[in-house]
Amino acid sequence: MESPPLQGIRVVEFSHMVMGPSTGAILADLGADVIKVEPLGGDRTRRLLGSGAGYFPMFNRNKRSICIDLKSESGLAVAKRLIGEADVLIENFRPGALERLGLGPDGFPESNPGLIYYSAKGFLSGPYEHRSALDEVAQMMGGLAYMTGPPGRPLRAGASVIDIAGGMFGAIGIMAALLRRQEGGNGAVVRSSLYETTAYVVGQHMAQMAVTGEAARPMPDRVSAWAIYDVFETAHPGEQVFIGVVSDSQWQSFVGTFDLGSIGSDPAFEKNNDRVKARDVILPVVRDIMARHTRADLLAKLEAAAVAFAPIARPEDLFDDTHLNANGTLVDLTLNDGRKVKLPTTPVELDGALPSVRRDIPHPGADAEQILADIGYSDAEIAELLARQVIGSTRPAAGEEN
Numbered sequence: 001m002e003s004p005p006l007q008g009i010r011v012v013e014f015s016h017m018v019m020g021p022s023t024g025a026i027l028a029d030l031g032a033d034v035i036k037v038e039p040l041g042g043d044r045t046r047r048l049l050g051s052g053a054g055y056f057p058m059f060n061r062n063k064r065s066i067c068i069d070l071k072s073e074s075g076l077a078v079a080k081r082l083i084g085e086a087d088v089l090i091e092n093f094r095p096g097a098l099e100r101l102g103l104g105p106d107g108f109p110e111s112n113p114g115l116i117y118y119s120a121k122g123f124l125s126g127p128y129e130h131r132s133a134l135d136e137v138a139q140m141m142g143g144l145a146y147m148t149g150p151p152g153r154p155l156r157a158g159a160s161v162i163d164i165a166g167g168m169f170g171a172i173g174i175m176a177a178l179l180r181r182q183e184g185g186n187g188a189v190v191r192s193s194l195y196e197t198t199a200y201v202v203g204q205h206m207a208q209m210a211v212t213g214e215a216a217r218p219m220p221d222r223v224s225a226w227a228i229y230d231v232f233e234t235a236h237p238g239e240q241v242f243i244g245v246v247s248d249s250q251w252q253s254f255v256g257t258f259d260l261g262s263i264g265s266d267p268a269f270e271k272n273n274d275r276v277k278a279r280d281v282i283l284p285v286v287r288d289i290m291a292r293h294t295r296a297d298l299l300a301k302l303e304a305a306a307v308a309f310a311p312i313a314r315p316e317d318l319f320d321d322t323h324l325n326a327n328g329t330l331v332d333l334t335l336n337d338g339r340k341v342k343l344p345t346t347p348v349e350l351d352g353a354l355p356s357v358r359r360d361i362p363h364p365g366a367d368a369e370q371i372l373a374d375i376g377y378s379d380a381e382i383a384e385l386l387a388r389q390v391i392g393s394t395r396p397a398a399g400e401e402n
Contacts, residue, residue: 004031005350009178011088012037013063014079014103016045017052018135018160019120019194020092021059022167027088027174028062029346029355035082035371036063039070040392042364046336057361058343061333066372067365067392070101074390078372079103084111085375088174092120095130105189115187116177118170124193133194135163142198147205150220166197227275227282228254231312232290239295243286244308248272257305258289318344328354336363365392 009032013024021036028034036043042065046056066082069075083089083103091098098104105117122133139145139156149155169192177188199206205216217223224230228245245254248271255264263285269275275282290298295311302309313321319342324330330342345355368391372382385391 004355006030006032006175009033009087010085011035011090012079012082012086013090014098015090015092015120016043017092018055018059018163019167019170020090021045021055022164023118023120023170023174024063024090025059025061026168026171026346028359030348032088034063035086035367036060036065036362037079037082038065038067038364038392040067040389042067042392046364057333057335057341061331061343061357061361062355062359063362064359064367064371065362065365066368069390069392072390074385074388076101076103078385078390080107080111081375082371083108083115086112086115087178088116088118090118090120090170090174094132095121113186114181116174116181116190117187118174118190118192120166120170121191121193123195124191128195135160135194138162138194138198142195143202143205144198147202147216147218149218151218162194162198162201165201166192166194169197224279225276226272227279228286230283232287234290234295234298235293236295240312241290241295241298241302242310242312243290243302246272246308250305250307251275253305254307257301258286260285260289328356331357333357334360336361368392 006027009027011024011027011032011034013020013034013036015021015024015036024034024036043056045052048055068078070079079101080103091103096104099106105119108115108117121129122131122138123129136145136156139148139162140154142162144162145154145156148157170190173190173192177190181187208214208216226244226246228243231240231242233240245251251270251272258264260282263269263282269278269282293301299309299311318324319330321330324344325342329344329347331345333341333343335341345357348355368386369382372385372391373379377385382391
């Protein structure tokens with residue numbers, strides 16, 4: 001990407017965990033100068049264990065970091081000065097948290113009338129808006145967990161899909177507000193949320209109910225729209241393949257590649273809906289045939305047949321994926337403890353190129369002095385702020401990890 005589209009846009013990010021940082025990561029990947037404001041000692045997200053251990057490295061590349069003591073008067077002054085110089089503010093704290101510090105959306109109409117103030121929240125305006133929420137809370141109350149697990153066992157999706165989708169909607173709203181501002185408008189207050197994002201995601205199931213009069217069944221118990229749309233075992237245990245034959249032309253190609261015997265040549269199965277009704281007849285035959293092939297052999301045949309297919313992979317398998325490594329989706333990053341890693345960039349091609357890494361994952365406060373200089377602080381003022389610990393140290397001690 002020769003000239004990133006958001007180059008020249010400055011973003012100040014007061015956020016942690018996933019939703020807010022994912023918004024900032026998208027804007028940063030697209031060229032914005034994203035300044036991550038962390039508390040002294042660094043964002044606590046850096047130190048999460050278990051399933052949270054990957055949050056910080058995944059969503060904070062291409063950002064600069066400054067650690068500020070927002071409990072001090074001098075720290076608040078630094079934050080206000082940063083916001084005064086920004087095009088966009090991102091925050092995802094509890095409702096009212098930044099307002100109590102004087103950093104709410106009503107605090108900058110005169111000092112920065114063009115500011116785009118984005119809040120990532122649990123709920124949009126309405127009776128629930130003051131509640132706290134998490135990705136899992138939204139999935140449970142929004143029907144997504146019901147659709148994911150088997151009947152009676154609601155199950156959250158296997159990634160922070162609502163946090164990330166909510167962050168994507170935030171980035172869309174921010175860019176729309178920037179475009180409107182460019183056409184002569186002022187700034188804007190933009191909000192996206194977990195709950196309403198979940199409602200949008202399950203909207204297709206709501207529409208199904210509206211159209212058919214029948215409630216959608218959980219995915220493990222659903223009635224598929226196609227006869228062959230499932231996971232199949234291969235000759236090697238554990239090497240499974242998903243196959244989807246979703247049109248009449250794909251059916252012809254599929255039976256031309258695999259000998260299904262009389263089923264493949266029977267004109268009664270030429271039309272999709274007839275095949276769906278005969279699923280109990282067709283699937284056992286297909287399962288038997290798939291189980292005679294190795295996965296590698298199946299993948300080659302399925303690709304030649306031009307039907308939808310996928311090897312069942314684990315997230316760690318993607319590190320070695322030929323396609324992702326060839327097209328630049330996996331970018332080189334360095335964890336704060338010095339280990340090298342490859343992680344996915346924002347999956348948007350512009351002029352045939354994916355976003356690259358301009359800045360590695362930042363150490364806590366690593367860019368503080370340069371950021372302060374950028375907004376007009378003198379060397380003496382910067383030294384004083386550091387000495388008084390209003391601004392945190394620029395790098396962790398040797399050997400310290402995230």
